[in-house]
Amino acid sequence: MTQLLSMAQQFSGLPIKALIAAPLLAGAEANSKMALSQTEFLLKTCFNTSGSGKDIKYDPRMINMVLTRSVIKPDGSAGTPVETRFDLPLLTILPLNSLAVDEITVNFEMEVKSSFSNDQESSSETESAAEGSFSAKVGYGCFSAEVSGSVSASSKSASSEKSHYEKSNSAKYSITAHAGQLPLPEGVTTIIQAFSQCIAPIQLKAGDKVEGTVSSKPAA
Amino acid sequence: MSTYNEIQCPACSGKIIIDTKLLLSGGNFSCTTMSCNASVSLSNSSYHVANSAMDEFDKIKTAAQLS
Numbered sequence: 001m002t003q004l005l006s007m008a009q010q011f012s013g014l015p016i017k018a019l020i021a022a023p024l025l026a027g028a029e030a031n032s033k034m035a036l037s038q039t040e041f042l043l044k045t046c047f048n049t050s051g052s053g054k055d056i057k058y059d060p061r062m063i064n065m066v067l068t069r070s071v072i073k074p075d076g077s078a079g080t081p082v083e084t085r086f087d088l089p090l091l092t093i094l095p096l097n098s099l100a101v102d103e104i105t106v107n108f109e110m111e112v113k114s115s116f117s118n119d120q121e122s123s124s125e126t127e128s129a130a131e132g133s134f135s136a137k138v139g140y141g142c143f144s145a146e147v148s149g150s151v152s153a154s155s156k157s158a159s160s161e162k163s164h165y166e167k168s169n170s171a172k173y174s175i176t177a178h179a180g181q182l183p184l185p186e187g188v189t190t191i192i193q194a195f196s197q198c199i200a201p202i203q204l205k206a207g208d209k210v211e212g213t214v215s216s217k218p219a220a
Numbered sequence: 221m222s223t224y225n226e227i228q229c230p231a232c233s234g235k236i237i238i239d240t241k242l243l244l245s246g247g248n249f250s251c252t253t254m255s256c257n258a259s260v261s262l263s264n265s266s267y268h269v270a271n272s273a274m275d276e277f278d279k280i281k282t283a284a285q286l287s
Contacts, residue, residue, distance in 0.1 A: 037280045045273045063266035070257045
């Protein structure tokens with residue numbers, strides 16, 4: 001009879017480390033690429049650069065917005081809406097989100113099913129039959145004799161054998177990676193907040209001097 | 221992915237929620253403060269800059285989802 005395989009032997013050759021580490025490394029690599037591409041995008045698209053090397057300077061690229069405010073006259077009637085133009089950093093209107101692989105699930109399921117089954121069925125059948133008959137008749141006088149005989153024999157033999165062998169192995173390895181949005185890095189959030197807070201115009205009072213870069217544009 | 225962004229209202233310092241896609245299609249966004257009747261829209265002169273940036277952003281987003 002064939003012996004069943006040891007379960008420990010079945011699992012001993014499996015590269016468990018590689019099976020688990022490979023998807024995680026792939027996820028980390030994907031995250032790194034995504035972060036790099038988003039940073040490149042930010043610097044290339046949302047900023048104008050000047051200078052080179054260590055003296056490179058990034059100035060936010062601005063877009064012009066129109067602010068419309070309704071006017072209500074003292075008598076309650078609607079006046080002509082007032083339009084004010086202001087500049088807004090492009091960075092503040094882009095729906096930036098850190099896109100990254102935030103979940104990796106490695107499902108490893110291995111089923112070793114080793115079974116041996118041997119069904120043997122043997123049957124033998126023998127049948128024999130015999131039949132005999134005999135009669136005799138003897139006369140004297142006019143001489144009469146009669147002999148009669150009969151013999152019959154029959155034999156039957158049957159044999160059958162059935163064998164069944166069964167063995168199975170199965171393995172399942174599935175990886176689920178989910179890419180989701182992460183909160184923006186604190187630094188990027190701070191830059192966006194600083195830019196968006198600079199939208200409000202600076203109210204000058206009579207006698208105030210306009211110095212430096214103070215204008216209707218937000219100071220970047 | 222959400223395309224909503226929030227800017228500070230220049231008139232009352234309240235919030236103005238902006239959908240960038242709608243902004244690019246000429247949308248007008250009002251301040252969330254009830255008493256402030258200010259609304260903002262994108263100036264025609266800046267349409268090209270904002271549209272190009274959004275196209276670039278969509279490209280990296282698609283690339284990230286494919287990788």
